[in-house]
Amino acid sequence: MSLSAYDAGALTGSRELAAYYEEVVRELPQEPKLAANWVMGELAAALNKENLEVGSGKLPPARLAGLLRRICDQTISGKIAKEVFRDHVVGRCERRCGDRAQGLRQITDTAAIERVIDEVMARNPAQLASYRAGKDKLFGIFRGQVMKATAGKANRRS
Numbered sequence: 001m002s003l004s005a006y007d008a009g010a011l012t013g014s015r016e017l018a019a020y021y022e023e024v025v026r027e028l029p030q031e032p033k034l035a036a037n038w039v040m041g042e043l044a045a046a047l048n049k050e051n052l053e054v055g056s057g058k059l060p061p062a063r064l065a066g067l068l069r070r071i072c073d074q075t076i077s078g079k080i081a082k083e084v085f086r087d088h089v090v091g092r093c094e095r096r097c098g099d100r101a102q103g104l105r106q107i108t109d110t111a112a113i114e115r116v117i118d119e120v121m122a123r124n125p126a127q128l129a130s131y132r133a134g135k136d137k138l139f140g141i142f143r144g145q146v147m148k149a150t151a152g153k154a155n156r157r158s
Helices: 005-011 015-027 032-050 061-072 078-089 096-103 110-123 125-132 138-149
Strands: none
Touching: 005 015, 005 032, 015 032, 015 061, 032 061, 032 078, 061 078, 110 125, 110 138, 125 138
16 A cells, blocks of 8 residues: 555554554545545544544544545645544534535635735735735735635635
């Protein structure tokens, strides 16, 4: 699966974890590394925090694979996926998480993002002039304001 020796070792540390990972990869075969990162990272941390076992049923492998699939197709960002994931693990949602993820859908329409950028620049003429004069560090401020205006939903790659 093109995983590092470390990742393979971590994922095979217990039968339950290995079985969980393999089930996620069966559902999402094109993304074994993404699955490994989430199983070793988000899942392990959440289970540890909630004092749960891998097989607790709080987040079935197929559901995690579905969430990861939405990252891959850019329906939601990794950050949004982490919010939805936390809701699943702590049991605050059942079927409604899909609806919540719909409301958190990232903005990939470049025209819509450009309109927000134009609005941010229009509200900040002094900073824009300084940026155009060479103060490159102001770019981060503009990016932050765009992300704030879109509630973090603007896809940074668009």
